[in-house]
Amino acid sequence: VQLVESGGGSVQSGGSLRLSCTTSGLTLDDYAMGWFRQAPGKEREGVSGISWNGNSTYYADAVKGRFTISTDNAKNTLYLQMNSLKPEDTAMYICAADFWGDGTCSRDFDYWGQGTQVTVSS
Numbered sequence: 001v002q003l004v005e006s007g008g009g010s011v012q013s014g015g016s017l018r019l020s021c022t023t024s025g026l027t028l029d030d031y032a033m034g035w036f037r038q039a040p041g042k043e044r045e046g047v048s049g050i051s052w053n054g055n056s057t058y059y060a061d062a063v064k065g066r067f068t069i070s071t072d073n074a075k076n077t078l079y080l081q082m083n084s085l086k087p088e089d090t091a092m093y094i095c096a097a098d099f100w101g102d103g104t105c106s107r108d109f110d111y112w113g114q115g116t117q118v119t120v121s122s
Contacts, residue, residue, distance in 0.1 A: 001025035001111045003095050008116030015085050015120070021078040021095030021113060028071055032101030033078045034058075034109060035069065037091035037118075046105025047093070048080060058104045062088070085120045093118050 007019040019035070034049035048069040049058040057069055068081040078095055093116050096109035 001097070003097060003111055003113035005093065005095050005113045005116035008093060008118045010119040010121065011085055013086055013120055013122050016081070016083045017085065017118060019080040019082065019093055019095075019116060019118075021080075023076045023078070023097065026076075026097060026111070028073045028076050028078070030099060031110075032098040032103040033069075033071060034096045034098065034101075034103060034105045035078075035080045036094045036096060036105065037089075038094065038115075039091040042091075044094070049101075049103035049105045050078075051103035052098075052100045056103060060105075082118070085118075087120045087122045089118060090120050091118060092116070 002024045004022050032052045035047045036044050037047050038044040050069050066084045070079045095113045097111040098109040
């Protein structure tokens with residue numbers, strides 16, 4: 001199983017980025033997917049998740065109304081649209097897969113990517 005993130009970069013405050021997580025070796029139909037982030041010196045935190053059946057989504061309070069998670073199961077790809085970015089969103093963003101998970105980012109995930117860096121300047 002491989003999860004490969006892309007789409008990170010450097011933007012100014014208020015800007016937008018769209019992250020992608022391309023998966024191989026698994027079928028998104030069976031997995032909850034999540035986005036996590038880790039900033040230097042801070043613990044990893046769950047940002048957003050989507051349940052295995054796509055019926056429910058989760059967003060951390062800090063990103064509600066600004067980030068949108070979605071999947072394209074035909075492409076086995078997960079996305080995170082990030083709008084109105086703030087300097088505090090600066091972190092390594094990592095996608096993960098959880099077999100039959102609920103997407104709340106509160107469980108241990110089974111597979112993890114390497115991450116893509118997002119840097120937001122003021």
